[in-house]
Amino acid sequence: MLNPADIERERSYLLKYARLQLRNPVQAEDLVQETLLAGLEGAARFSGKSSVRTWLTGILKHKIIDQFRRSSREQPLAGPGDERSEADIIDALFVPDGHWQQRPSPWGDPEQSFENQRFWAAFEECVRRLPERAARAFTMREVMELSTEEICQELAITPTNCWVMLHRARLLLRECLEAQWFGQTHQTTLPR
Amino acid sequence: MIPSCKELTELVSQGEDRPLRWSERLRVRLHLLICEGCRQFTRHIAFMRGAMQRFRERD
Numbered sequence: 001m002l003n004p005a006d007i008e009r010e011r012s013y014l015l016k017y018a019r020l021q022l023r024n025p026v027q028a029e030d031l032v033q034e035t036l037l038a039g040l041e042g043a044a045r046f047s048g049k050s051s052v053r054t055w056l057t058g059i060l061k062h063k064i065i066d067q068f069r070r071s072s073r074e075q076p077l078a079g080p081g082d083e084r085s086e087a088d089i090i091d092a093l094f095v096p097d098g099h100w101q102q103r104p105s106p107w108g109d110p111e112q113s114f115e116n117q118r119f120w121a122a123f124e125e126c127v128r129r130l131p132e133r134a135a136r137a138f139t140m141r142e143v144m145e146l147s148t149e150e151i152c153q154e155l156a157i158t159p160t161n162c163w164v165m166l167h168r169a170r171l172l173l174r175e176c177l178e179a180q181w182f183g184q185t186h187q188t189t190l191p192r
Numbered sequence: 193m194i195p196s197c198k199e200l201t202e203l204v205s206q207g208e209d210r211p212l213r214w215s216e217r218l219r220v221r222l223h224l225l226i227c228e229g230c231r232q233f234t235r236h237i238a239f240m241r242g243a244m245q246r247f248r249e250r251d
Contacts, residue, residue, distance in 0.1 A: 017248070098196025103229030110239045114246055123243060141209065142244040148209045167205040174236050 002043040002052065007036055010056050017057060020127055021064055021139040031067060035060040061144050065154055068136065072155070086131050090168055093175065104174065107182040119181060126176035130169050137162055138169035194222050200230045204237055 014035060018028035039046075039056050046055055093101055113119035127135065133155075140151045152162050195203065200223045203216055212220070224231050 020247075094196075094198045098198040100197050100229050104232040104236060106232055107236060107239065110236075111242070114243070114250075120247065120250075123247065142241060143248060163202075163206050163209060166209060167202050170205050170208075170237055170240065171201060173240060174233070177236075177240070 002046045002048075004040060004043075006052050007039045007043065007056065010053050011036060013053060014056060014060055017143065018060060018064065020124060020143055021136070022067065023128070023132065027067065031060060031063045034063060064144075065140075068154065082131070082133075086134065086168060089131075090171060093171060105178065105183065107178070110182065113181065122181045123177070126173055126180060129176055130172055134165045134169040134172070137165035138173070141166055193219070194226070195219050197223075197227065197230055197233075200224075200227070201233060204230075204234050208237065208241065 011032060014032045015028060018032050019025060022028040022031070035056055038059050039052075042059075046052070050058075095101055127139070130138065137151055137155065137157075140146045140154065141148070146154070148159055148162050148166075151157075152159055155162070157165070200220060203212060203220050206212065207216075207220070224234065
């Protein structure tokens with residue numbers, strides 16, 4: 001039988017999950033709070049087929065998507081000006097004939113960084129620095145593991161547009177990780 | 193026939209989201225044969241997906 005402590009134990013994980021996807025930390029906390037409450041209320045319905053974490057994460061996922069829908073109705077994410085400037089940022093990574101401005105360098109054995117707390121701080125910071133629309137598509141794909149079709153539907157964009165957003169997010173996240181972590185000899189914390 | 197580095201990154205990124213056509217896979221492979229920078233890029237993309245997964249799983 002599921003007890004309140006089992007649910008409360010997942011708070012910090014859920015917060016981490018929500019903060020990666022919502023820019024507003026208060027909003028992230030609110031949604032996690034609502035998720036924990038929904039978990040307590042629905043504890044009797046918890047089948048035990050999945051872990052408590054997976055179950056609660058599923059609830060949180062829906063709340064985050066609802067939040068995205070609400071906020072995109074209230075305020076469109078980007079106008080033509082933002083679109084232009086994001087495209088310019090990507091173009092600046094390449095010379096006009098399409099070669100790299102600066103070639104990606106080897107990262108050695110990057111999985112070793114998984115053991116390092118500071119790597120994860122740099123990683124989260126790099127995700128947060130992505131342009132908002134690109135970040136949204138990217139976290140829906142890589143954190144929520146939605147398909148491109150589902151993302152298109154939720155964000156009301158075309159598949160081509162979705163691929164453009166995901167491409168931008170991956171290029172910029174890669175640049176940021178190389179600049180802030182893998183290119184650093186001491187691999188220290190991010191400059192403020 | 194052989195894509196530029198910029199096009200290569202588009203194809204590799206889309207390869208994470210949809211199955212690439214046979215002709216697209218061929219273009220990726222031809223480009224990677226001659227481009228060390230894009231070979232690194234391809235490894236980094238795979239690493240980032242793994243890192244995201246790790247991020248979700250870790251406490």
